[in-house]
Amino acid sequence: MAVTLPDGAVRRYRAGVTAADIASDISKSLGKAALACTIDDRLSDLSTPIGGDARLAIVTAKDPAALELIRHDCAHIMARAVQELWPDTKVTIGPVIENGWYYDFDRSEPFTPDDLGLIEARMREIIAVRDPVRTEVWDRDRAIRHYEATGENYKVELVEAIPEADPVRMYWHGPWQDLCRGPHLAHTGQVPPDAFKLTSIAGAYWRGDSRRPMLQRIYGVAFRTRADLDAYLHQLEEAAKRDHRKLGREMDLYHFQAEAVGSVFWHPNGYVIWRALEAYIRRQLDADGYVEVKTPQLLDSQLWRLSGHWGKFRENMFVVPDEIPSVEDEDADPILSGEADLMALKPMNCPAHVQIFRQGTKSYRDLPIRMAEFGCCHRNEAHGSLHGLLRVRQMTQDDAHIFCREDQIAAETKRFLDLFGRVYGHMGLTKISYKLATRPDVRAGDDATWDRAEEALADALGAAGIEFDYALGEGAFYGPKLEFHLTDAIGRTWQAGTFQLDYVLPERLDAAYVGEDGAKHRPVMLHRAVFGTFERFIGLLVEHYAGKLPLWLAPRQVVVAPIVSDANAYAAEVVAALKAAGIRAEADLRNEKITYKVREHSLAKVPLILAVGAREVEGRSVSVRRLGETASTSLPLAEAVAAFAAEATPPDLHPPS
RNA sequence: GCCGCUGUAGCUCAGCUGGUAGAGCAACGCAUUCGUAAUGCGUGGGUCGGGGGUUCGAGUCCCUUCAGCGGCACCA
Numbered sequence: 001m002a003v004t005l006p007d008g009a010v011r012r013y014r015a016g017v018t019a020a021d022i023a024s025d026i027s028k029s030l031g032k033a034a035l036a037c038t039i040d041d042r043l044s045d046l047s048t049p050i051g052g053d054a055r056l057a058i059v060t061a062k063d064p065a066a067l068e069l070i071r072h073d074c075a076h077i078m079a080r081a082v083q084e085l086w087p088d089t090k091v092t093i094g095p096v097i098e099n100g101w102y103y104d105f106d107r108s109e110p111f112t113p114d115d116l117g118l119i120e121a122r123m124r125e126i127i128a129v130r131d132p133v134r135t136e137v138w139d140r141d142r143a144i145r146h147y148e149a150t151g152e153n154y155k156v157e158l159v160e161a162i163p164e165a166d167p168v169r170m171y172w173h174g175p176w177q178d179l180c181r182g183p184h185l186a187h188t189g190q191v192p193p194d195a196f197k198l199t200s201i202a203g204a205y206w207r208g209d210s211r212r213p214m215l216q217r218i219y220g221v222a223f224r225t226r227a228d229l230d231a232y233l234h235q236l237e238e239a240a241k242r243d244h245r246k247l248g249r250e251m252d253l254y255h256f257q258a259e260a261v262g263s264v265f266w267h268p269n270g271y272v273i274w275r276a277l278e279a280y281i282r283r284q285l286d287a288d289g290y291v292e293v294k295t296p297q298l299l300d301s302q303l304w305r306l307s308g309h310w311g312k313f314r315e316n317m318f319v320v321p322d323e324i325p326s327v328e329d330e331d332a333d334p335i336l337s338g339e340a341d342l343m344a345l346k347p348m349n350c351p352a353h354v355q356i357f358r359q360g361t362k363s364y365r366d367l368p369i370r371m372a373e374f375g376c377c378h379r380n381e382a383h384g385s386l387h388g389l390l391r392v393r394q395m396t397q398d399d400a401h402i403f404c405r406e407d408q409i410a411a412e413t414k415r416f417l418d419l420f421g422r423v424y425g426h427m428g429l430t431k432i433s434y435k436l437a438t439r440p441d442v443r444a445g446d447d448a449t450w451d452r453a454e455e456a457l458a459d460a461l462g463a464a465g466i467e468f469d470y471a472l473g474e475g476a477f478y479g480p481k482l483e484f485h486l487t488d489a490i491g492r493t494w495q496a497g498t499f500q501l502d503y504v505l506p507e508r509l510d511a512a513y514v515g516e517d518g519a520k521h522r523p524v525m526l527h528r529a530v531f532g533t534f535e536r537f538i539g540l541l542v543e544h545y546a547g548k549l550p551l552w553l554a555p556r557q558v559v560v561a562p563i564v565s566d567a568n569a570y571a572a573e574v575v576a577a578l579k580a581a582g583i584r585a586e587a588d589l590r591n592e593k594i595t596y597k598v599r600e601h602s603l604a605k606v607p608l609i610l611a612v613g614a615r616e617v618e619g620r621s622v623s624v625r626r627l628g629e630t631a632s633t634s635l636p637l638a639e640a641v642a643a644f645a646a647e648a649t650p651p652d653l654h655p656p657s
Numbered sequence: 658g659c660c661g662c663u664g665u666a667g668c669u670c671a672g673c674u675g676g677u678a679g680a681g682c683a684a685c686g687c688a689u690u691c692g693u694a695a696u697g698c699g700u701g702g703g704u705c706g707g708g709g710g711u712u713c714g715a716g717u718c719c720c721u722u723c724a725g726c727g728g729c730a731c732c733a
Contacts (some may be wrong), residue, residue, distance in 0.1 A: 579694095
């Protein structure tokens with residue numbers, strides 16, 4: 001049979017030869033360097049027999065595919081190490097993930113951080129003995145009997161879940177056996193012993209199902225070389241410095257406290273950012289044909305029952321009885337009858353917006369109506385899900401609902417994508433991932449409607465030239481949605497903007513317009529948000545810029561710092577001039593050295609520090625030091641004020657250049 | 658909500674096997690007027706997350722509860 005190599009060379013072997021044989025045949029060094037192979041572009045074990053004509057490439061450490069193999073073998077070696085150290089541990093699954101792998105174990109005793117060191121040491125021993133990796137395809141019943149005999153009930157479940165048509169493949173790393181699809185390295189010694197690290201222990205539900213047992217997950221990272229690992233660990237340290245929770249404290253933006261878990265206390269600095277964003281997005285909405293409304297915070301539970309949210313999200317709503325509680329004395333708890341009507345803090349604005357739409361009679365000529373609200377919503381999120389500004393219980397969305405006819409969906413989608421792109425461009429956010437979330441299993445509406453809706457969104461994205469991934473089955477129960485995700489400092493992605501098609505709510509809440517034909521029709525509702533919520537968006541902006549916000553968003557834009565107290569009066573004059581030009585400026589008149597002031601305001605991420613000493617007083621100038629730069633430049637005062645005023649102008653208000 | 662870890666001054670942290678709280682920075686006071694990332698000296702500040710227990714004695718041990726952190730689950 002003929003084996004074609006990547007360089008086009010054809011070699012002849014008898015059938016049944018393995019890639020390992022061929023690698024050694026090509027050269028002794030290649031035989032040693034070989035980690036795995038691709039047979040007709042499919043990544044395979046070196047030990048795989050080649051049955052007929054094939055294209056073959058040998059995978060070595062230099063190959064991108066090598067990294068995944070290393071990580072996958074790390075998972076197996078770690079599981080072996082754990083079972084050798086604690087034989088009563090049951091194994092489950094251990095996939096490769098970004099930068100590394102994890103493996104889920106069932107063990108009565110919790111793993112401790114110290115255990116990670118023990119496991120790593122044992123892993124290095126396993127690597128050092130260079131145990132061969134081999135594989136066999138087993139009969140399904142044999143595999144089940146084997147795992148029943150060894151008490152590995154999770155593996156039994158996994159074998160049973162393998163489709164009948166697929167092989168049940170077993171791997172051995174030395175004496176240790178695991179069910180696995182493969183492929184793997186040729187022996188354990190091919191894992192670089194100094195380029196991996198176990199990073200954390202966490203809980204995880206078996207099969208991702210919160211009704212099933214909680215397992216212990218150990219995470220690890222692995223690279224080709226020690227240098228790569230070190231670089232990764234360094235990057236993690238750097239990322240921790242831009243965490244919005246740390247920067248929020250350092251920049252004095254906001255705080256949380258136990259009396260209002262998950263709700264933000266915005267400090268003056270943080271609220272400056274909020275107000276700048278709100279003013280900005282309001283200008284965008286005004287220019288884009290939206291109307292703005294304000295709706296009640298508390299609404300009767302009847303409305304939430306009608307909308308369907310009561311049934312699906314009741315446990316995540318803050319519900320309050322509509323009654324005046326009586327109180328025996330000052331210290332006694334209020335007495336509630338338990339019979340009052342229930343109200344709920346709104347978890348979303350849509351039903352309220354439908355109520356406004358329903359006032360009066362709407363004509364097809366009125367559509368589309370784009371109804372915006374900076375709506376403050378409350379959701380009683382599980383405590384474990386809260387995360388700084390990125391996941392809160394009280395949030396303000398830059399929400400809007402577009403009521404339109406079905407034939408207007410395409411144009412409205414395009415219009416929104418334009419708005420979205422413009423805003424994120426202004427914000428300097430370029431790393432956006434787009435997802436099209438499609439029909440979930442449990443859903444309202446017929447398939448033909450879903451087909452049309454999903455297609456409309458995909459077409460709009462295509463027309464806008466936007467690349468996107470499908471998130472299959474992740475749409476809302478009432479319609480498909482586009483999700484716009486941003487990445488935080490350490491690579492976690494968070495949904496910011498959203499755009500959703502909804503055919504259901506107008507029906508449930510009886511929204512209607514009179515069509516050209518004089519009959520009543522249901523409008524389509526488009527739910528959309530650009531920022532998502534102010535809370536999350538500000539958190540992501542802070543992380544994106546590592547606190548060094550563009551001037552127009554910086555809470556404290558300029559600090560004027562006199563070098564000698566003789567310059568105090570001039571500093572006050574400079575501040576007054578800056579303020580008159582609309583710049584957020586303050587003087588730092590404290591009796592401290594200029595180096596001290598520079599350090600302190602730099603740490604607080606103030607973009608511009610203006611030092612003024614005798615020379616500046618004399619020349620009516622300022623010495624400008626920009627955050628992140630060490631050099632300073634001298635500018636005449638009037639020139640500096642004009643330049644900063646221009647730079648601090650929000651991006652949408654810049655005169656066209 | 659689930660698993661694990663953590664909770665000591667405004668911040669960052671120390672406090673060994675239980676003997677009755679400590680540092681640096683910050684704050685305040687005084688001195689210093691010093692040209693681009695920490696001037697010196699001095700002073701004040703803590704119910705050791707809350708509650709309960711064991712003990713002659715608890716920041717240290719146990720129980721419980723709350724919050725934060727890392728995951729998982731959830732996310733209209």
